[in-house]
Amino acid sequence: MTPAETARLVTLVRVICPSPEPAAAWHRSLADLxxxxxxxxxxxxARRRCDVTARDVRAEVLARHEHPPADGSALHVAxxxxxxxxxxxxxxxxxxxxxxxxxxxxxxxxxAEGTSHDR
Structure with a gap:
């Protein structure tokens, strides 16, 4: 992620929930993703809870890569x-x-994730 992308992400997260971490801390944690x-x-x-941190986001991304969705692809939906x-x-x-x-x-x-849970 670039610093500009990180700034947009932090802005989005702050709209959804308060985030005490500065954008620089988010960038250090997420720059390689x-x-x-x-x-x-x-x-x-953010759909599940309102206390999202950079550490949580990083863990979610890494877990997603280790365990892709059950249907294997987002190509099942438009x-x-x-x-x-x-x-x-x-x-x-x-x-x-x-x-x-x-x-x-x-x-x-x-x-695709939502439709895979509905099946």
Missing amino acids: NAPDVFAAAIRL CPWCGAPPGRPCTVRGTDVRLRKAPAHPVRLII
């Missing part, structure tokens, strides 16, 4: 961000360029 994975993890955590239909990979919005740093857009991962 992929930004879409971090944002998706923060959103997942992506509302880029418009990719089920079965097709996410792309950079408005282009045909596939994502390289993430398996899918965070919102698609969240939707």
Whole structure:
């Protein structure tokens, strides 16, 4: 994650819940992780509770990589961000360029996670 991405993440988290950790502390903890994975993890955590910390987000991202969703892919649902239909990979919005740093857009991962729990 870049410092700018970290600042956006901390702003998002502070809207959802109070965060006593400064952005620099979040960046030190999350800099080596992929930004879409971090944002998706923060959103997942914030949906369950309101005391999200950088340590919690890091643990969620790492656990997700060790234990992927049961259905194995977000490709079972459409992506509302880029418009990719089920079965097709996410792309950079408005282009045909596939994502390289993430398996899918965070919102698609969240939707896929929710539908896998409903099955």
